[in-house]
Amino acid sequence: MSKVERVPSGIPGLDDMLYGGIPKGRVVLVVGGPGTGKTIFCAQFLVSGIRDYNEPGLFISLDESRHHIIREMASFGWDIPELERRNMWAFTDISPTRHLGGDVKTEKLAIGKRDFSLEAAMGEIRRSAKAISAKRIAVDPITSFIFQYPDIIQRRSVILELIEALTLTGATTVITTELRMTGLERSVQLEEYLAHGVIILQTLQIGKSATRVIQIEKMRETPIDTQMRPYRITENGLEVYSRESVF
Numbered sequence: 557m558s559k560v561e562r563v564p565s566g567i568p569g570l571d572d573m574l575y576g577g578i579p580k581g582r583v584v585l586v587v588g589g590p591g592t593g594k595t596i597f598c599a600q601f602l603v604s605g606i607r608d609y610n611e612p613g614l615f616i617s618l619d620e621s622r623h624h625i626i627r628e629m630a631s632f633g634w635d636i637p638e639l640e641r642r643n644m645w646a647f648t649d650i651s652p653t654r655h656l657g658g659d660v661k662t663e664k665l666a667i668g669k670r671d672f673s674l675e676a677a678m679g680e681i682r683r684s685a686k687a688i689s690a691k692r693i694a695v696d697p698i699t700s701f702i703f704q705y706p707d708i709i710q711r712r713s714v715i716l717e718l719i720e721a722l723t724l725t726g727a728t729t730v731i732t733t734e735l736r737m738t739g740l741e742r743s744v745q746l747e748e749y750l751a752h753g754v755i756i757l758q759t760l761q762i763g764k765s766a767t768r769v770i771q772i773e774k775m776r777e778t779p780i781d782t783q784m785r786p787y788r789i790t791e792n793g794l795e796v797y798s799r800e801s802v803f
Contacts, residue, residue, distance in 0.1 A: 560777045563692070563728040566604020567597065569796030570755075573772055573781040578753065582776060583719045583729045585747055588757035592768060593789050594732040595620065597757070598694035599629045599636075600793040601730050606644045611691035613639075614646045614684050614727070618701050622647045632793050648684045650677045652704050674714060677701070678721045685725040693722060695731040702733075702747070715750050752776045757787075762802060769802050 562577030571577045578584055588594040602613030617625065625647070626636045639645035685693060698718065705711040722729045733747055735758055748754045753775035759766050770787045772780045784803075787796040 562778070564604065564608070566600050566608065567794045567796060569785070569787070569798040570770070570794075572798040573770075573785065573796065574775060575779050578728055579775070579777040580728055581723065581726060582752040583722050583731060584753035584755060584775070585751035586730055586732045586755045586757065587735045587745065587748065588732065589735040589759060592735075592757035592759060593787075593794050594757065595625070595628070595696050596632070596789060596793055598696045598730055598732060599625070599634060600632075602645065602692050602694055603629075603634045603639070605692040606639055609691075610644075612644045612646070612688040613692040613694070614648065614688065614690040616681060616684070616693065616695045617647065617649050618651045618695070618699075619697055621649070632791065643688055646684055646688045646690070648680055650680055650701075652677075652701055674717065678717065681721055682725065685727060690725065690727045693725065693727045693729040695722070695729065697732040697734060698747070699734045708746070712746060712750065715747055719750060719752075748773065760784075760802070767802065770796055 561580040562574070563580050564571050564577040565574070586594055586597050588597075598615065602615060605611035605613050615625065620628075629636055636645055636647075640647070681693075684690070698715075701718075702711055702715060705714050718731075722731070731751070733745070735756070736745060754773035756771045756773055757768070759768050768787050768789070769784045771784045772782060774780070781798065783801070785796055785798050786800050786802055787794055
């Protein structure tokens, strides 16, 4: 069996659980509840790729504006505008529910609800990735995107098309979605079956305290540590304690 080429996540402790990193070119779904750090995960993945491996990163938003992302990530010392000036970071808005005004040069593209289409979204992903030769892509979150398709069969088809479009870019991709049921007995969401890998972020009540826990549910092409591990959101971003037990 040939050796799997891996992409380090940039999140301390997580790559220990992945036996070295995310298999290159795969699409990994990060499922998380409110406040668990899904957007931070995305930005940290991209920033690490730029800083440590000189890999351009594309951030595709379906929720927050470029302005808000820049402000939030500055608190971790990540200077997004500087990375943009170096043509190492690109931001694209493909929200199906919001059209952003402003300078098209800074906002790139917003696909508002009136002119939203799957074809337009896929085309913009391809164009943006090619423009900076993206090696890493983050899509945050796909929740509002897939809810445009209430029919379960159509939704499955749309998710598969999105994953295929991202895979064809050749980049390693992280996509996020909301955790719609927390706890140890939660039900698995449709997106989890279709992505190449799944990482769960949630806050559990353990004893008298609330603890953030991470779990790798699946990852193609690599062995994984499937145990729940604690993690924290620090001044440097997410940090996973891969040798500590939750229970």
